[in-house]
Amino acid sequence: xxxxxxxxxxxxxxxxxxxxxxxxxxxxxxxxxxxxxxxxxxxxxxxxxxxxxxxxxxxxxxxxxxxxxxxxxxxxxxxxxxxxxxxxxxxxxxxxxxxxxxxxxxxxxxxxxxxxxxxxxxxxxxxxxxxxxxxxxxxxxxxxxxxxxxxxxxxxxxxxxxxxxxxxxxxxxxxxxxxxxxxxxxxxxxxxxxxxxxxxxxxxxxxxxxxxxxxxxxxxxxxxxxxxxxxxxxxxxxxxxxxxxxxxxxxxxxxxxxxxxxxxxxxxxxxxxxxxxxxxxxxxxxxxxxxxxxxxxxxxxxxxxxxxxxxxxxxxxxxxxxxxxxxxxxxxxxxxxxxxxxxxxxxxxxxxxxxxxxxxxxxxxxxxxxxxxxxxxxxxxxxxxxxxxxxxxxxxxxxxxxxxxxxxxxxxxxxxxxxxxxxxxxxxxxxxxxxxxxxxxxxxxxxxxxxxxxxxxxxxxxxxxxxxxxxxxxxxxxxxxxxxxxxxxxxxxxxxxxxxxxxxxxxxxxxxxxxxxxxxxxxxxxxxxxxxxxxxxxxxxxxxxxxxxxxxxxxxxxxxxxxxxxxxxxxxxxxxxxxxxxxxxxxxxxxxxxxx
Numbered sequence: 001x002x003x004x005x006x007x008x009x010x011x012x013x014x015x016x017x018x019x020x021x022x023x024x025x026x027x028x029x030x031x032x033x034x035x036x037x038x039x040x041x042x043x044x045x046x047x048x049x050x051x052x053x054x055x056x057x058x059x060x061x062x063x064x065x066x067x068x069x070x071x072x073x074x075x076x077x078x079x080x081x082x083x084x085x086x087x088x089x090x091x092x093x094x095x096x097x098x099x100x101x102x103x104x105x106x107x108x109x110x111x112x113x114x115x116x117x118x119x120x121x122x123x124x125x126x127x128x129x130x131x132x133x134x135x136x137x138x139x140x141x142x143x144x145x146x147x148x149x150x151x152x153x154x155x156x157x158x159x160x161x162x163x164x165x166x167x168x169x170x171x172x173x174x175x176x177x178x179x180x181x182x183x184x185x186x187x188x189x190x191x192x193x194x195x196x197x198x199x200x201x202x203x204x205x206x207x208x209x210x211x212x213x214x215x216x217x218x219x220x221x222x223x224x225x226x227x228x229x230x231x232x233x234x235x236x237x238x239x240x241x242x243x244x245x246x247x248x249x250x251x252x253x254x255x256x257x258x259x260x261x262x263x264x265x266x267x268x269x270x271x272x273x274x275x276x277x278x279x280x281x282x283x284x285x286x287x288x289x290x291x292x293x294x295x296x297x298x299x300x301x302x303x304x305x306x307x308x309x310x311x312x313x314x315x316x317x318x319x320x321x322x323x324x325x326x327x328x329x330x331x332x333x334x335x336x337x338x339x340x341x342x343x344x345x346x347x348x349x350x351x352x353x354x355x356x357x358x359x360x361x362x363x364x365x366x367x368x369x370x371x372x373x374x375x376x377x378x379x380x381x382x383x384x385x386x387x388x389x390x391x392x393x394x395x396x397x398x399x400x401x402x403x404x405x406x407x408x409x410x411x412x413x414x415x416x417x418x419x420x421x422x423x424x425x426x427x428x429x430x431x432x433x434x435x436x437x438x439x440x441x442x443x444x445x446x447x448x449x450x451x452x453x454x455x456x457x458x459x460x461x462x463x464x465x466x467x468x469x470x471x472x473x474x475x476x477x478x479x480x481x482x483x484x485x486x487x488x489x490x491x492x493x494x495x496x497x498x499x500x501x502x503x504x505x506x507x508x509x510x511x512x513x514x515x516x517x518x519x520x521x522x523x524x525x526x527x528x529x530x531x532x533x534x535x536x537x538x539x540x541x542x543x544x545x546x547x548x549x550x551x552x553x554x555x556x557x558x559x560x561x562x563x564x565x566x567x568x569x570x571x572x573x574x575x576x577x578x579x580x581x582x583x584x585x586x587x588x589x590x591x592x593x594x595x596x
Contacts, residue, residue, distance in 0.1 A: 034274055035125070035126070035127070035201040035342065036274050036275060036314060036340070037201055037204070037271055037274060037275040037276070038122065038202075038203045038204065038275070038276045038278070038337055039204045039206070039262065039266075039275060039276070039277045039278065040090075040203075040204070040205050040206065040278045040333070040337075041208070041262070041277070041278065041279045042086075042087070042090065042205070042206065042207040042208065042282055043208045043210070043211070043252075043279075043280075043282065044207070044208055044209045044211070044281075045083075045210075045211050045212040045282070045283065045285065045286035045298055046211055046255065046285070047284050047285025047289070047304070048281070048285075048292065048304075048308055049285065049289070049290050049291035049294075050211070050248065050249065050252045050281075050285060050289075051064055051068075051252070051309060052065055053065040053068045053073075053309075054292065054309065055292070058228075058232050058245075058249055058290065059225075059249040059252055060253065060256075061253065061256040062256065062260075063256045063263060064255075064256050064259050064279060067259065067277060067311050067313055068279075068309070069321055070313050070315065070321075071277070071311050071312050071313025071314070071320060071322075072312050072313075072318050072320075072323075072360055073310065073322070073324070074310040074326075075323055075324060076325060076326065077308050077309065077310035077327075077329065078306045078307060078308065078328070078330070078372050078374060078383060079280065079282055079307075079329070080096060080306065080330070080374065080375070080376065081283050081284065081298065081299050081300055081301055081374060081376040082282075082283050082298065082376055083104055083134075083136050083159060083283065084096075084104050084108075084109035084136045084159065085375075085376070086330050087136050087207065088101045088111045088115075088137055089331045089353075090280075090330045090333050090334070091115075091118050091119070091148070091334070092111070092115045092116065092118070092331075092334065092351075093331050093332070093333070093348070093351040093352065094115070094331060094349065094350075094352050094353070095331060095373065096375075097430050097434045098352075098430060098433050099111045099115045100112045100435075100438070100440070101137070102434055102438070104136070104473070105158075105159050105457060105471070105473050106457065106458060107438060107440065107442065108438060109136055109138065109159060110137065110138035110143045111137040111138055111148075113143065113147070114349075115349065116347065117149045118149070118203070118205075118334045118337065119131070119145075119148055119203060120148065121334065121338055121345065122149070122201075122203035122338075122341070122343065123149045123203070125341070125343045126200075126201065127200075127201045127202055127203045128151060128152075128197045128200055128202040128203070129149055129150045129151050129202070129203045129204075129205075130150060130151060130152035130190075130202070130203075130204050130205070131145050131152070131154075131204075131207065132186045132187075132189045132190050132193070132204075132206055132207075133155045133186050133205075133206055133207035133208050133209060134158075134160075134161070134208070134209035135153070135155060136157065136158065136207075138157065139157035139158065139458075140442055140443045140444065140446070140452050140453065140454075141173070141443065141448050142443065142446055142448060144157065144173065144449060145157070146172055146173065146448075146449065147446075147449070150205070153170075153171070154169065154170070154171045154172075154176075154189045155169055155170070155186060155207075156169055156170065156209075157170070157453075158455070158457060160212055160213065160471070160473045160474055160549060161209060161473075162214065162474040162550055163214070163216070163539050163542070163552050164182045164183075164209075164210070164214065164216040164217075165178075165180065165182070165216065165542060166178045166179060166180060167552075168555075169185075170453070173449050173450065173451035173452075173453070174450075174451055175591065181216075181217075181218050181254070182209065182210075183209075183251075183254055183258050184254075184258060186206065186208065187206070187261050187262060190206050190262060191261060191262065194262075194265050194269060195265070198269045206262070207282075208255055208258075210251040210252075210255060211247070211249075211251035211252055211255075211286065212286060213286065213547055213548070213549060214539055214542075214549065215244065215248065215251070215544045215545045215547070216542040216543060216544065217251045217254055218254065221251070221253050222247070222250050225246040225249055225250040226544070228246060230242060230245060230290075233289075233290055234289050234291070235291075235293045235294075235295075235403065236288065239288040240287070240288045240289055241545070243544070243545045244287045244289075244545050245287060245289040245290075247544035247545050248286070248287060249289075250544070259279065263277070272315060273315045273316055275314070276312065276313070276314045276318075276337065276340060276341070277311075277312070277314075278310070278311070278312050278333065278337070279309065279310070280308050280309060280310045280330070280333075281308040281309060282308070283298045283299075283306065283308070284296060284297045284298045284299075284300065284304050284305040284307065284308075285297050292402075293402065293403045294307060294404075296404075301374040301376055301379045301380065301381040301390065301391050302381065302388075302390060302404060303383075303388060303398065303402065303404060305374075306374045306381075308330075310328065314340070318360055318361070319360075322360075324359060324360070324363075326359055326365050327370060327384070327385055328356055328359075328372075329353065330353075331351070331353030332354055332355070333353070334353060335351055335354060335356075336353075336355050336356040336360070338355075339355045340357055340360075352430075354366050354367055354370075368385065369384075369385075370384070370385070371384050371419070375431065380423055380426065380427060381423075382419045382422055382423045382426070383398075384419065386399050387412075387415055389416065389419035389420065389423060393409060393416070393420060394409055395407060395409040395412060395415060395419065396408065397412075441490045441492040441569055442454065442490065443492055444491045444492065444493050444494070444565065444572070444592060445495055445592060445594060446494045446495065447494065449594075450593060451591060451594075452592040452594075453589055453590075453592075454491070454572065454591075454592065455588070455589040456472075456475055456476045456477045456587055456589060457473055457474070457475060458489055459477065459487045459488065459489050460488050460489070460490075461477055461485075462485060462486045462488065463482055463485030463486065464479050464481045464482055464485050465477050465478070465479055465480050465486075465487060466479045467550075468550045468551070468586075469549055469550030471548075471549045474549065474552060476550070476552075476555070476586055476587060476588045477586065477587045478583075478586045478587075479583065480583050480584040480587070481579065481583050481584075482576070483575070483576045483577065483578065483579060485575070485576065485584075488571050488573050488574075490569075491520070491570065491572045493520070493566065493567050493569075495567055496566045497565060497594050497596045498563070498564050498565075498594070498596045499562065499563050499564075499592040499593060499594055499595065500559065500560075501559075501560040501561075501562075501590060501592055501593075502557045502558065502559055502560070502590070502591040503518075503527065503557070503558050503560060503587070503589075504555035504556065504557050504558075504588040504589050504590075504591075505529065505555060505558060505585040505586060505587055505588065506533050506534055506535060506554075506555055506585065507532055507533060507583075507584075507585045508532060510581055510582070511529075511532075511580075511583050511584075511585075512529050512531065512532050512581070513528070513529065513580040513581065514528070514529045514578060514579050514580060514581070514583075514584040514585065515577040516528075516529075516576045516585075517573075517575055517577055518560060518563065518572070518574050518590070519572075519573050519575075520565055520570055520571070520572045520573070521566065521568065521570040523565055524563075525560050525561040525562075526577070527558060527561075529558070529584070531558075533556035535554045537551040537553050538551065538552060538553055555588040562595065563592075574587070
């Protein structure tokens with residue numbers, strides 16, 4: 001076995017070792033005299049190429065470009081092919097299969113509760129912590145952001161949302177209505193948090209949810225793009241949906257505007273010099289558009305599906321205008337930011353990520369022989385400093401052939417073999433931690449939270465009931481036509497108690513009168529649809545291109561009798577008792593509120 005493979009065995013099986021190694025290696029650098037604030041901005045489905053900083057003349061992103069120019073940029077930074085795995089890796093410093101994240105919905109997006117997050121680390125060191133945006137690592141406590149180290153949370157926990165203008169959101173578990181365009185709204189909350197926290201160190205995580213679909217953006221941005229020529233196109237122009245590209249770029253310019261608002265607030269409050277600001281994306285672009293000729297897009301383990309910008313600015317500490325060519329990944333952010341802030345990583349699970357502090361401050365590469373792995377849907381690729389081995393075993397020299405056009409596996413068999421062996425080891429050690437079947441129930445009534453949301457997304461439909469869309473995240477159940485139909489959830493009540501239950505529904509006038517029962521083990525309550533509520537679907541007028549995911553509507557809450565739940569596992573069931581009209585209701589969610 002080669003030295004590289006032996007070394008890889010060691011690093012994968014004992015990943016915590018590298019953190020200590022890097023910490024001792026960089027001990028000569030001064031620790032900050034005052035704990036720096038940290039702001040991490042993550043965008044959703046924005047590709048590496050969706051920035052004017054990277055040469056895309058189709059759009060203008062001056063605020064993000066300025067952030068990059070005033071800090072250090074990583075030229076070869078890697079995330080996951082899709083949303084929830086990247087978020088999990090950013091938050092924990094560990095590869096996503098280790099923590100039970102294998103999907104983007106129906107429970108597979110949940111990050112195991114025993115993981116330590118970056119918010120846990122900073123909170124334990126006295127930081128105020130907040131997250132505003134798309135969480136996508138579990139909805140019910142203890143998966144909820146308030147259980148993962150964040151004192152304050154505003155946004156939505158699902159994988160995508162169906163409407164971006166004053167939608168239903170949540171604030172620390174309680175359902176609320178948003179205010180205006182969602183990215184502007186999330187930024188308002190972030191700015192308010194900065195104002196309130198200016199006298200104490202804070203860790204602020206802003207996971208924006210655009211340019212993920214639906215493709216909605218205020219007119220002021222869309223009007224600049226709806227008829228604009230696209231001078232820079234995808235490497236295969238026939239694959240590009242020009243209107244989708246225009247919508248995505250308009251959304252990226254809105255992101256840039258809001259990044260500028262955050263940077264301005266740091267200047268206004270006098271916090272700019274003592275705040276580390278980080279900007280990155282969660283995967284490759286969500287369509288075929290200009291991405292510097294890279295192969296792959298969102299969902300792909302090729303370069304274009306996993307390469308992201310990473311800009312880190314700390315004025316007076318991190319060199320301005322520096323470009324780093326060494327490979328790095330989302331798993332590195334926790335150890336890097338902790339060490340930059342002078343926080344010891346004690347009590348965390350072994351990390352896969354390494355601290356990039358020596359690389360950022362003095363250009364000292366902590367691991368020149370490093371390999372970064374990208375995984376999704378059974379496909380694994382391996383990236384070294386110079387080469388990428390794709391999921392089919394093809395080898396590409398990424399220096400000479402960044403577009404992955406020429407497979408050199410036969411010309412460089414030794415390199416291909418080393419990366420194949422490394423990939424096999426990673427699969428045997430990391431992928432093996434994923435169970436063959438996810439048997440985790442959805443927790444209900446955790447004592448750490450007053451609220452538990454049980455959405456249609458996590459339910460199973462029986463009989464005639466169908467989802468409003470094949471993608472569950474923001475869907476609802478419809479076509480409930482029979483008393484034999486039912487909706488079930490595999491849940492575990494974590495502590496006995498009494499709960500006020502609210503059900504969200506729609507129903508036309510001609511179908512009112514249906515009675516239904518909600519049951520769990522020996523407990524049950526009944527309700528009746530006695531009031532019509534039949535609002536139209538929303539989103540068509542705001543969509544800039546036709547969507548593929550579910551439209552939404554305004555669901556009405558109905559209070560059910562107080563329900564007593566005993567601790568234990570079982571099936572939560574919602575079933576009709578009679579159907580006097582053509583259907584029972586369209587169903588969106590249940591909200592349980594502990595009252596004892």
